[in-house]
Amino acid sequence: MLRLERRKEASRSMLYATPFLAVLLTMAAGIVLFALIGKDPLRAISIIFFQPLTSVYGVTELLVKATPLVLIAVGLSLGFRAGIWNIGAEGQYTMGALAGGAVALAFYDQPGLWLLPLMCVAGAAGGAAWAAIPAFLKTRFNANEILVSLMLTYVAGLILSVMVFGPLRDPEGLSFPESRLFHDSARLPVLISGTRAHVGILVALVAVLLTAFVLARHRFGLVIRVLGAAPAAARFAGFSETATVWTCLLVSGALSGLAGLFEASGTLGQLVPALPVGYGFTAIIVAFLGRLHPVGILAAGLLLGLTYIGGEGAQIAMSLPSAVTSVFQGMLLFFLLAMDVLVNYRIRLGSRPAAAIAAEAE
Amino acid sequence: MDLVVNILIGIVIAATPLVFAAIGELVVEKAGVLNLGVEGMMIMGAVAGFATRIETGSPWLALVAAMAAGAIMAALFGLLTLTLLSNQVASGLALTLFGLGLAALLGQAYSGMSAPAFPRLSIPGLSTLPVIGPLLFGHDLLVYLSVALVAGVVWFLGRTRAGLILRAVGENHDAAHQLGYPVVLIRYLALMFGGAAAGLGGAYLSLVQSPIWVEKMTAGRGWIALALVVFAAWRPWRALAGAYLFGGITILQLHSQAFGLKIEAQYMNMLPYLATILVLVVISSDRRRLQSNAPASLGKPFYAAS
Numbered sequence: 001m002l003r004l005e006r007r008k009e010a011s012r013s014m015l016y017a018t019p020f021l022a023v024l025l026t027m028a029a030g031i032v033l034f035a036l037i038g039k040d041p042l043r044a045i046s047i048i049f050f051q052p053l054t055s056v057y058g059v060t061e062l063l064v065k066a067t068p069l070v071l072i073a074v075g076l077s078l079g080f081r082a083g084i085w086n087i088g089a090e091g092q093y094t095m096g097a098l099a100g101g102a103v104a105l106a107f108y109d110q111p112g113l114w115l116l117p118l119m120c121v122a123g124a125a126g127g128a129a130w131a132a133i134p135a136f137l138k139t140r141f142n143a144n145e146i147l148v149s150l151m152l153t154y155v156a157g158l159i160l161s162v163m164v165f166g167p168l169r170d171p172e173g174l175s176f177p178e179s180r181l182f183h184d185s186a187r188l189p190v191l192i193s194g195t196r197a198h199v200g201i202l203v204a205l206v207a208v209l210l211t212a213f214v215l216a217r218h219r220f221g222l223v224i225r226v227l228g229a230a231p232a233a234a235r236f237a238g239f240s241e242t243a244t245v246w247t248c249l250l251v252s253g254a255l256s257g258l259a260g261l262f263e264a265s266g267t268l269g270q271l272v273p274a275l276p277v278g279y280g281f282t283a284i285i286v287a288f289l290g291r292l293h294p295v296g297i298l299a300a301g302l303l304l305g306l307t308y309i310g311g312e313g314a315q316i317a318m319s320l321p322s323a324v325t326s327v328f329q330g331m332l333l334f335f336l337l338a339m340d341v342l343v344n345y346r347i348r349l350g351s352r353p354a355a356a357i358a359a360e361a362e
Numbered sequence: 363m364d365l366v367v368n369i370l371i372g373i374v375i376a377a378t379p380l381v382f383a384a385i386g387e388l389v390v391e392k393a394g395v396l397n398l399g400v401e402g403m404m405i406m407g408a409v410a411g412f413a414t415r416i417e418t419g420s421p422w423l424a425l426v427a428a429m430a431a432g433a434i435m436a437a438l439f440g441l442l443t444l445t446l447l448s449n450q451v452a453s454g455l456a457l458t459l460f461g462l463g464l465a466a467l468l469g470q471a472y473s474g475m476s477a478p479a480f481p482r483l484s485i486p487g488l489s490t491l492p493v494i495g496p497l498l499f500g501h502d503l504l505v506y507l508s509v510a511l512v513a514g515v516v517w518f519l520g521r522t523r524a525g526l527i528l529r530a531v532g533e534n535h536d537a538a539h540q541l542g543y544p545v546v547l548i549r550y551l552a553l554m555f556g557g558a559a560a561g562l563g564g565a566y567l568s569l570v571q572s573p574i575w576v577e578k579m580t581a582g583r584g585w586i587a588l589a590l591v592v593f594a595a596w597r598p599w600r601a602l603a604g605a606y607l608f609g610g611i612t613i614l615q616l617h618s619q620a621f622g623l624k625i626e627a628q629y630m631n632m633l634p635y636l637a638t639i640l641v642l643v644v645i646s647s648d649r650r651r652l653q654s655n656a657p658a659s660l661g662k663p664f665y666a667a668s
Contacts, residue, residue, distance in 0.1 A: 085451055137642075154581070165625070334456050
């Protein structure tokens with residue numbers, strides 16, 4: 001008989017080993033899955049996980065995909081540590097792209113060096129404003145932030161659609177519902193010419209470093225840890241729950257909005273209805289896989305970016321459906337959560353030792 | 363008059379998937395488990411039901427397949443949260459993300475196909491009556507099943523010993539465990555009931571409401587069902603009423619043109635989501651009442667120390 005025994009302290013080695021185990025298990029499950037649907041499993045795994053790394057184009061595209069994932073996940077991880085569940089990052093990303101993109105289009109005829117910074121501010125503000133709604137409703141009316149932020153994601157997608165079909169539509173565009181291409185001065189500078197690798201990548205790195213610093217050195221890092229682990233203790237220590245909810249949601253909203261703006265201004269160069277592609281949801285997986293730590297999130301963001309690029313490659317090379325990517329991402333989170341048991345519990349064989357029962361009885 | 367009858371029928375059709383999903387989740391939460399994966403279980407029910415309907419031609423096998431798909435997903439959630447004791451919020455999200463992806467993968471072969479019409483109730487003499495006929499005796503059979511399911515849950519939770527035990531597990535799992543009740547087993551069963559119900563709700567979408575398969579066709583209904591449980595203060599009949607209220611809001615958007623409203627469709631499409639937020643705000647603002655209604659062990663992990 002297998003049996004779980006609670007550890008006195010969470011195992012640190014398991015905490016860091018389990019994400020790797022989860023990745024290996026996901027690959028193994030992927031091999032079974034591909035065999036079941038009649039595709040060459042090893043070829044599929046190699047196309048998804050290794051092929052993108054063999055070309056400059058693949059690597060730069062990987063960075064382009066990892067950027068929004070890391071930016072969003074770093075913000076989400078703050079709230080997740082404190083037990084504040086913003087799962088509407090996708091909506092905040094959309095509103096950031098819309099706000100920043102609208103600025104780019106409004107000043108289409110007056111380009112200048114000031115334009116891009118203004119767009120970034122608008123993007124971050126758009127995302128933060130969208131996240132402020134669940135923050136306000138949670139702190140003022142006790143409304144569940146999970147459901148509110150998620151509902152707002154659908155609303156954001158519809159607002160983007162209204163705008164791109166209406167006021168922001170390309171005046172010279174034919175029947176396509178999309179904005180016109182941004183002016184060059186509204187495009188994020190490219191790091192490596194000939195690729196789509198934009199300076200947003202550097203911003204994501206800065207966000208990682210800043211968050212790591214705040215978590216390690218600033219009082220706020222302590223507040224969210226205590227609030228997540230022991231809300232009553234946090235209140236007793238005089239930490240304000242209201243302020244923490246606001247901070248976590250505004251920061252993650254702003255970072256998500258910035259990620260959305262980078263996508264519009266760096267990767268696409270215009271606003272289209274299909275702008276939200278699920279980065280906000282995948283970032284939740286990234287945050288957990290990275291163990292809610294900025295450096296872990298950086299690594300996890302690169303790995304999940306890889307599944308996007310590899311998934312696209314597998315679509316083309318092996319005519320696999322695009323959903324393969326989301327299945328992989330879902331499995332990864334499943335395995336990771338399942339492995340969490342190893343962090344907090346020990347697996348024991350056989351029935352309980354008499355000594356333990358005696359110790360508990362005392 | 364015809365317009366009114368059509369609108370009322372439309373409300374029933376829009377509400378029924380929500381009734382299934384919400385009543386299932388209500389039982390799960392009464393047992394003390396918070397499964398945020400309703401959306402993932404619904405979409406798996408939708409694709410399993412649709413594929414079975416196309417492959418076998420049988421609407422009944424399709425329903426069985428949808429329930430099985432939802433229940434399997436729920437069992438997976440149980441494995442994570444009940445056996446392996448992982449975080450319920452994160453596991454629920456994982457279930458939704460995984461379900462949406464897997465359903466898209468499985469459903470790829472069926473996209474663009476349409477399913478034959480679902481059998482309707484037909485009682486000679488009654489179903490053909492004007493107004494009353496179509497409103498009371500002319501729906502598809504799942505509508506009646508959904509109402510019967512709510513009545514069954516009311517009876518089960520309020521009038522049976524098993525229902526009492528389930529509620530006890532949800533209120534205080536440690537006490538229930540001390541009394542010798544198998545907490546984990548009861549929660550697995552509740553979860554699988556909830557999964558089967560969510561699967562039926564999903565199948566209603568792909569077999570009755572719009573009998574085609576489209577990726578992500580649940581469009582947030584699983585999440586709305588979760589909000590309905592809070593709205594209903596964990597009372598089954600109120601969940602049914604809430605679902606019909608939402609059905610009404612959904613139908614408003616379809617008929618807004620008929621009322622002469624000149625407004626972009628997107629704004630009308632926002633209504634169900636905005637209404638969900640509004641409802642949550644109204645219900646949650648009274649903290650004390652919300653807490654007294656919610657099962658006390660809701661969302662807390664259970665580890666049998668002895």
